[in-house]
Amino acid sequence: MLSQNDQPNATLEPSCRHCCIKIQDLTVCLSGHTILDGINLHVHCGEVVAIVGPNGAGKSTLLRAILGEVPYQGTMSSLMGGVERRRPRIGYVPQKLHFEIDSPVSVADLVVAAVSQRPVWWGISTKSFEKVKRILSVFAADDLITRRIGELSGGELQRVLLAIAMTAKPELLLLDEPGSGVDAKGLGLFYQLVRDLRKQHDISVILVTHDLSGISEYVDRLVLLNHAIVAEGNPKDVLSNEKLIQIFGPGLWNISSLPTISNERSL
Ligand code: ADP
Ligand code: MG
Numbered sequence: 001m002l003s004q005n006d007q008p009n010a011t012l013e014p015s016c017r018h019c020c021i022k023i024q025d026l027t028v029c030l031s032g033h034t035i036l037d038g039i040n041l042h043v044h045c046g047e048v049v050a051i052v053g054p055n056g057a058g059k060s061t062l063l064r065a066i067l068g069e070v071p072y073q074g075t076m077s078s079l080m081g082g083v084e085r086r087r088p089r090i091g092y093v094p095q096k097l098h099f100e101i102d103s104p105v106s107v108a109d110l111v112v113a114a115v116s117q118r119p120v121w122w123g124i125s126t127k128s129f130e131k132v133k134r135i136l137s138v139f140a141a142d143d144l145i146t147r148r149i150g151e152l153s154g155g156e157l158q159r160v161l162l163a164i165a166m167t168a169k170p171e172l173l174l175l176d177e178p179g180s181g182v183d184a185k186g187l188g189l190f191y192q193l194v195r196d197l198r199k200q201h202d203i204s205v206i207l208v209t210h211d212l213s214g215i216s217e218y219v220d221r222l223v224l225l226n227h228a229i230v231a232e233g234n235p236k237d238v239l240s241n242e243k244l245i246q247i248f249g250p251g252l253w254n255i256s257s258l259p260t261i262s263n264e265r266s267l
Contacts, residue, residue: 020042020043020044020045020078020079020204021041021042021043021066021076021077021078021088021171021172021204022041022042022075022076022077022078022079023039023040023041023042023066023074023075023076024040024074024075024076024077025038025039025040025073025074025075026038026039026040026041026062026065026072026073026074026075026076027039027072027073027074028058028061028062028065028070028071028072028073029073030061030070034227035058035061035227036058036061036062036065036072036227036228037227037228038074038228039062039074039225039228039229040229041223041229043172043204043206044204045202045203045204046198046199046202046203046204047198047204047205047220047221048194048195048198048204048205048207048218048219048220048221049204049205049206049207049219049220049221049222049223050207050208050209050215050219050221050222050223050235051206051207051208051209051223051225052208052209052210052212052215052222052223052224052225053224053225053226053230054226057225057226057227058225058226058227059176059177059208059225060095060176060208062225063092063174063176063206063208066090066172066174066206067090067092067174068087078171078172080171088170088171088172088204089168089169089170089171089172090168090170090171090172090173090174091165091166091168091170091172091173091174091203092165092173092174092175092176093158093161093162093165093173093174093175093176093178094161094176095176095177095180095208096180097149097157097161099149099150100150101150102150103148103149103150104148105148105149106145106146106147106148106149107136107141107144107145107146107147107148107149107152107160108124108129108132108145108146109124110149110160110164111132111135111136111160111163111164111167112124112128112132114164114167115164115167116128129145132145133145135163135166135167136159136160136163138163138166139159139160139162139163139166139193140159140189140193141156141159141160141163144156144159144160153181153182153183153186154180154181154182154183154186155182155183155185155186155187155189155190156186158178158182158186158190159189159190159193162175162178162190162193162194166197166201169201170203171203171204172203172204172205172206173194173197173203173204173205173206174205174206175194175205175206175207175208176208177208177209177210178190178194178207178209179209179210179211180210184214187211187214188214191214191215191218192218194207194218195218207219212239215235216235216236216239219235220234221233221234221235222234222235222238222239224238224244230244231244
């Protein structure tokens with residue numbers, strides 16, 4: 001059973017605080033290597049920004065720095081309803097969730113564990129079960145409630161994780177490669193959900209992806225990251241930029257295999 005304060009936010013009220021997230025001169029060094037170098041990024045309320053770049057470019061590290069999970073130099077601030085704060089409320093869907101494939105944990109257990117302080121083995125009351133179902137229904141995942149998490153497809157698991165991330169009423173939503181392990185239909189559904197969330201809740205979204213072919217219609221801005229920001233702008237402009245195509249070759253469309261290059265911010 002969930003305590004009064006732990007009740008999942010079943011209604012998902014709009015969370016707009018007229019926010020913007022400002023990252024200035026963010027530098028991350030790990031084990032003596034500069035993973036991110038002088039990142040400046042300004043994400044507006046209701047904006048969906050896709051981060052693309054080769055493997056090892058620092059995309060996940062950027063999200064982890066925003067979450068405060070890795071040390072960084074530079075500043076991060078958020079403007080909420082005209083008030084400057086140090087950190088926005090963040091919802092996060094990780095690139096991978098590590099669990100045993102034959103784990104007995106159900107989707108209901110996972111949601112309750114994420115939103116409540118109470119141990120799952122205390123059981124879930126009928127009332128809480130119905131609340132969890134309502135939370136999941138917003139993400140077309142209510143029929144998964146009794147399924148074991150190991151039985152879920154990639155797309156189903158992503159929708160459950162997105163539902164959990166949204167219970168925090170985030171001002172900023174971070175999604176790390178939601179496309180991995182998801183088929184084209186599941187990916188379309190997921191992006192559509194993110195687009196709807198952005199509209200309904202006016203949240204800022206930073207989305208790491210390799211899916212360049214399908215992403216353009218769902219995002220406002222594309223940032224090409226390779227330890228530093230190489231380019232950013234309207235997705236179609238970035239992807240058709242002659243200079244980038246010269247640097248990366250036609251393989252710009254196959255971003256996962258891009259060669260490592262030094263920073264050349266060009267747009
Ligand atoms: P991406 O998500 O773009 O594929 P990552 O952000 O996961 O890249 O990693 C960027 C680089 O940082 C990689 O070379 C990775 O090995 C390195 N890295 C990530 N975490 C650590 C760490 N804790 N210590 C040292 N190096 C790390
Ligand atoms: Mg990554």
